[in-house]
Structure formats: C-alpha cells, structure tokens
Amino acid sequence: MSQLDHAAAPQLAIFTDFDGTLVEIAETPDSVRVPDDLPEQLERAARELDSAFAVITGREIADIDRFLAPLQLPVAGAHGAQRRRADGVLEQVDEAAVRSADEIAHAVEPLVMTHPNLILERKEGSVALHFRQEPELGDTVRSAMEEAVNGVTDFTLIPGKMVFEARPAFVGKGSALRAFMQEEPFAGRTPIFIGDDFTDEDAFVAAQELGGVGIKLGEGDTAARMRIANVASVYALIQGLGDIAARDRVH
Numbered sequence: 001m002s003q004l005d006h007a008a009a010p011q012l013a014i015f016t017d018f019d020g021t022l023v024e025i026a027e028t029p030d031s032v033r034v035p036d037d038l039p040e041q042l043e044r045a046a047r048e049l050d051s052a053f054a055v056i057t058g059r060e061i062a063d064i065d066r067f068l069a070p071l072q073l074p075v076a077g078a079h080g081a082q083r084r085r086a087d088g089v090l091e092q093v094d095e096a097a098v099r100s101a102d103e104i105a106h107a108v109e110p111l112v113m114t115h116p117n118l119i120l121e122r123k124e125g126s127v128a129l130h131f132r133q134e135p136e137l138g139d140t141v142r143s144a145m146e147e148a149v150n151g152v153t154d155f156t157l158i159p160g161k162m163v164f165e166a167r168p169a170f171v172g173k174g175s176a177l178r179a180f181m182q183e184e185p186f187a188g189r190t191p192i193f194i195g196d197d198f199t200d201e202d203a204f205v206a207a208q209e210l211g212g213v214g215i216k217l218g219e220g221d222t223a224a225r226m227r228i229a230n231v232a233s234v235y236a237l238i239q240g241l242g243d244i245a246a247r248d249r250v251h
C-alpha cells in the first residue's frame with residue numbers, strides 16, 4: 001500500500017458487546033471467565049485506536065470494570081440506561097427509570113421466591129430475570145416480566161439468552177452508539193459494532209447507518225452485514241484491527 005493509501009484508510013471506532021462476545025456465555029452472570037490477558041489485549045487495541053474503543057452492554061458499568069480490571073473503558077451499561085464517556089464522565093441515570101426498574105424487580109420477586117433457581121439481576125435502570133437453571137420456566141418468566149413491565153410507563157421488555165430484561169423504552173444500544181459517535185475520540189471515525197444477541201440489533205443498525213458495519217457472532221436473523229464465528233475470532237479481529245491501526249500510524 002502506498003503512503004497515500006494509508007492516509008486514506010478509514011479510522012475505525014470499535015464498539016463491542018460483552019457477554020457472548022468478549023466472554024463465553026456461562027451458567028450464571030457471576031461465573032463468566034475472563035481470560036487473564038483480555039484486559040491487556042483490549043487496552044492495546046484501544047491505545048492503537050486512539051481510545052476509540054467502547055463496550056456497549058446489558059451489564060452495569062461496575063460489572064464491566066470488575067471483569068476487565070484494571071482497565072476502564074468508555075461503557076454504555078444496562079442497555080444504555082448508564083453511560084460513561086471517553087473522558088471518564090458518568091452521565092446522570094434517569095431517576096424515574098431507576099424507580100421503575102425497582103418496581104419491576106419488586107413485582108417479580110414472589111416468582112423468584114417460589115423458584116429459587118431463577119436469578120433476578122437488579123441493575124441501575126434495568127432488570128434481568130434469568131431462567132438458564134430452569135429452562136422450562138421460560139414462558140412463566142416472560143409472562144411475569146410482561147405483566148410487571150405493563151405496570152410501568154416508558155419501559156420495554158427485551159428477550160436475551162435465557163433471560164427476559166426490562167429497560168427504559170427511550171434508551172438502547174443503538175442510541176448509546178450514536179451518542180458515543182458524536183463525541184471525541186469517536187466522532188468522524190467508522191463504527192464497527194460486534195455483538196451476539198437480539199439486544200444488539202439496534203446497534204448493528206446504528207453502526208451501519210453511520211457508514212460502518214455490524215458484525216454478528218453466531219447464527220440467527222440479523223441486520224448485521226457481517227458475521228463472525230466465535231469469541232476466539234472476536235479476540236483475533238480486535239487484535240488485527242489494532243495491528244492495522246498501529247501500522248497505519250507508522251506509515
């Protein structure tokens with residue numbers, strides 16, 4: 001490639017989901033295994049991309065910080081209800097959303113008392129009810145969450161992997177990606193969003209509408225234009241994109 005071609009190469013911004021994308025799915029939310037060298041690998045890629053690297057996840061930001069310590073990335077958490085920008089500033093979480101999430105969690109507590117294998121995950125501005133340990137309760141969980149969400153305004157139900165989650169209707173991974181893309185160091189770059197789940201679909205669309213690409217891990221209908229096979233390939237892709245950014249910088 002000539003020097004001119006290097007100068008014309010698009011500068012990328014990488015956005016990635018966490019569960020099922022940066023780490024393999026595990027039996028419970030707390031039992032995910034983070035490879036020892038993952039924080040270092042991500043830190044290196046982020047450095048090569050001038051920090052244009054963010055996690056957009058259903059998890060809380062505090063969870064991502066704990067799993068990736070000591071690395072602290074820009075993160076949109078709780079499906080976009082929370083957001084920490086690249087300059088480290090934490091946006092104010094909508095107080096009404098926090099109260100509504102608490103209400104929803106409270107409404108499904110009796111079901112969890114009856115079925116202790118269900119896992120209720122209370123997050124700031126969203127709620128997850130997991131049924132991985134009792135898959136036959138999927139329909140029951142859906143009905144209970146539907147009923148609880150119907151009782152509050154401006155909340156919506158989203159299906160995930162062996163889980164039903166409630167989040168504010170006015171947030172989402174797509175709007176989180178769009179918000180990052182209006183700020184430094186993401187603005188003006190070409191966004192890539194990597195994810196594995198139904199909840200990642202609006203972020204695939206957002207990345208593509210902004211001139212980038214969505215990359216879906218695994219099978220299933222998707223709006224993403226590209227696919228990737230597994231978590232190991234995600235690591236290779238992130239490392240490779242970091243390498244390209246480093247090489248382009250040298251030329």
Ligand SMILES: O=P(O)(O)OC[C@H]1O[C@H](O[C@H]2O[C@H](CO)[C@@H](O)[C@H](O)[C@H]2O)[C@H](O)[C@@H](O)[C@@H]1O
Pocket residue numbers: 017018019020024025026027028029030032056057058059060121128130132160161162163165197199
């Ligand atoms: O947006 P993501 O980063 O993909 O997070 C989505 C949800 O992931 C977690 O639940 C899922 O992963 C668990 C651990 O592998 C698994 O046990 C569970 O069945 C999956 O649904 C997390 O617990 C949720 O808070 C996230 O919203």
